[in-house]
Amino acid sequence: MTYHFLLPSTDIQCQKDKVMVQTTYWPNRDPEMADYGDGVIAYVCYMMLLVFALGLLSAHLISRHFSSPILTLTKQVEQYSNQNRPLVNTNRSDKVGELHRAFFAAFSRIQAFLEREKQFTRFSSHELRTPVHVIGGSVQLLELSDSDERRLNILKRISDANKDMEQLINTFLFIGREQQNTQPKVSLAETLRNCITQHEYLLSGRSVDVECYVHSDEKSEVYFSKVVLANMLRNAFGYAQSQVAISLTGQRLVIVNDIAPDTESGFGHGKEIISAICHSANWRFYAAIGDSKATTVLYF
Template identity: 30%
Template sequence: MPRQSLRKRVEYAFAWCVVGLSVAWGLAFYAAIRFSEDRVVVNQLQRAAENYPDLTMSLRGYDDAGSLPEPLREWAQAGPDEGMYEFVAEELHVAVVPANNARGRAFVVFDVAGIEAASSEDWWWLLGITGVVGVLGALGFGLGVLVMRRAVAPVVQLADVVVGIDLEHLSAGDHKLIESSRFGRDEVGVLAGAIEKTLERISAFVVRERDFTGSASHELRTPITVISGAVELLEQSDLSEEDVKAVDRIRRATLEMKSTIEMFLCIARESDDGLYGEEFLVSPLVNRAVDQQRYLLNGKCVEVDVESGATPIIRGHPQAFLIAITNMVRNAFEQTPNGQGPITVLLTEHELLITNRVGGDEVGRLESAGSDGQGLGLGIVQRLCEHNGWEFFLQVDEAQVSACLSW
């Protein structure tokens, strides 16, 4: 049976809460009025019983102001207007009414001595009423909380289910935890169904991504391995000087292609068998990246100063780190004009800073390449850093470029 909509349930819950509180307050006020009436009658009867058999009347009428009780005579002779008057000190209530006499006024006096509660008793009644009001308020608050909790219980239940799902490591069956059918056909059910279908699509995408990267890793690396083997065989043959240069170019291109394949596969993977938590030394990878890219400086009179002020050990994906710093080194080596060295590679405890000089054309190209002033290689470095929790920034000015990777 479909549930009512969430909006209707909240409206009904609010209405029931208001009705319940209104009834409770109405009954409380009705009881207070009836109790006050009974109390006045009981006090009058008690006063009469105390004076029995000499029954005195608390309510009396006077046609002449001179016959009024002493405290009221002076006031009555001043000719008060018609209406109701109270004399607290004398414990008297007086009504001035029209009459057929010389002054055209008559007086009805109600002696409330012994009928009205004493001041100390009034304080106790005020305290009691305050307590009743507080209890009703607490009951109303509790009722409101209970009713609203029942009204929004499906939303809380759905939120608890979603919180229990590890969104960073989705599995193929996580969408089944939602069970949108148990939430009915109201707004919560629609939301639960949308979340369930979305998680199902994401889980399927993760499975396809893992299958693709696994297959692509094998299919792309196999021809690179074949080419590398063929290059090694050629290097062992008797080659002319021009053939040696050609084979050397093939070997470098193969290494670059291998690095590019590993770089894109590393970015494409959602997870990589826990390698993102591995500890490794930074210095050997920096030296390796510099050595692999030195051929880019062939024919350039540019020196490379590698300064290592520490031997940091960081946590992350070592292959991703090597790819990142290789791109940083390659960009520095490619952009530095002939004779505009040195290129400085500074390694400290918490960062790697690579600084190189550039020409005017290179500055303009870097500043126009992308919204962050980064080329393709440095954009990939940014992606790798985000995967591993590192920070990367690039600073370009008229004379030099500074690329910094910190951890």
């Protein structure tokens, strides 16, 4: 910064001439000058921090206000699952309250449906097993009191069908449980041979060649394996025209049978049962139907 001063002179001659003095001023070197720069910067930084903190606090309070019904519903669902406590609805009239009430209504409907399913499973476990046991006991008494071979064969078929029904009931009840208990395990090869013997009646009156190759020491769940093998063999024996090839190697089962070219074959509900059991037992099932051949593969 530069200042210009005009100094007066007492000499007459000098008065005619103007004297100019040039002075340079440096504000940053003036000891009397107050340093406002650092103070202003610090003040602005403090204000920014304060505004940022107030913004975070406001966002937190607003988010808690709008998310509290959802969080409350989540805690209630968790407590209901663990301790069977009743759910509590909300009285809020805003959109979040409507969302809470919609979730509450949906969960209540699902819970009511599950409760009905539990009741059906509990009642069927008792009511379905009772007549099955009665039929089984009656068949055993008839087998002891009758010596006619023809009648005994008929009684044996009734007994086998009754055992299949008991296995189906146990399997379906086992699948329906949320927490499944451990099933007893049996030899997979022995189970396959028993299932083939039980379903040979489906081939009566037809000339069908059954080839069976078994090379496996694996064991599997008794309820699941019997139902799955029974459905696979029933489908193969029912639609086979002249040949059925069965191969069990390790944990891999392959069943191939020929079918008529114009036959609309399929598993129907049997495939759904197999899929449900395989999903529960972590098995893999594949089925392919061509023009003249049907193939099913199961990995235990």
